[in-house]
Amino acid sequence: MFSRTMFYLAAALVLISFSTHTVTAQARFSTMNSVHFDMKYIQGVSESEAHGLLGFLESEYDTLRNALGLEVKDKLEVRLYDSPGRYRSDMNMGREVLSAMYTHGILYALTTAPAQGLQKAIRYQLARVFLEQTGQRSCPSWLREAFAVYHSGIMSDLSMPGSVTVASFSDLTQDLDEASSPGDRNDVNYVLGRTMQFSVERYGKPKAYGVFKEFNGVLSVEKVFKKSFGEEYADIEKAWSKYVAITPQIGRAHV
Secondary structure (H helix, E strand, C coil): CEECCCCCCCHHHCCECCCCCCCCCCCCEEEEECCCEEEEEECCCCHHHHHHHHHHHHHHHHHHHHHHCCCCCCCEEEEEECCHHHHHHHHCCCCCECCEEEECCEEEEECCCCHHHHHHHHHHHHHHHHHHHHHCCCCCHHHHHHHHHHHHCHHHHCCCCCEECCCCCHHHHHHHHHCCCHHHCHHHHHHHHHHHHHHHHHHCHHHHHHHHHHCCCCCCHHHHHHHHHCCCHHHHHHHHHHHHCECCCCCCCCC
16 A cells, blocks of 8 residues: 655654663552543652643543544543653553553553643544544444544654555555554554545535444444435545545655
8 A cells, every 4th residue: 555655753653662671669649630531640740740731631522522522431541651661561562652542441641752742642542532432333443543643633743655555445444454563653644644634625524523423333334424425435435545645756766
């Protein structure tokens, strides 16, 4: 699908790749709660930092609720860290992670990451939280990820692939499956972001965002698209493949 290029995951997709440290001391956490979040912040993260991020999360929650017409059923646990080593250790992840990660039902965030990048990463992960419920009702992963990428604002931090040739939406599912680490996601994230951009430009935000609440676990993706957009799935797919296509530049080297 893609011709791979050098890429830059600045801002939101800042990769945390520090040497691994063994964490031996028992960490101390303070707590702070709001309507939709139960936050724990490790010693080293100030109360003011925690309060600021909690306010940001509540604001983003309202934005997503209004945009998608969805509500997260349970309060979300959030954990804040000031140490990359402890951050990775508590998630049981390797060296390459993002500055915010949603895993095992918990949203983790590293407060020492650049502020703008951290906010974008949190927007991306919180969008995934909101749309997790639609995945249980047959909403495909590529559509959920397309919204999360678009909503987060990370598109401006991604480099354009050398070329993109896609024939079906299922190609995106395959590319997501093959992207095993955050560092592999530049090209597929770029196309995912363009996918939601296509939907917004073609149908407008209310329809592009409203499609998610139409998934009920009974209707197929094809029928949901027909109901939401008033066009046949195959016709939408054909127009989308042309929209996201990138023709290789003459003389440009490809890997």
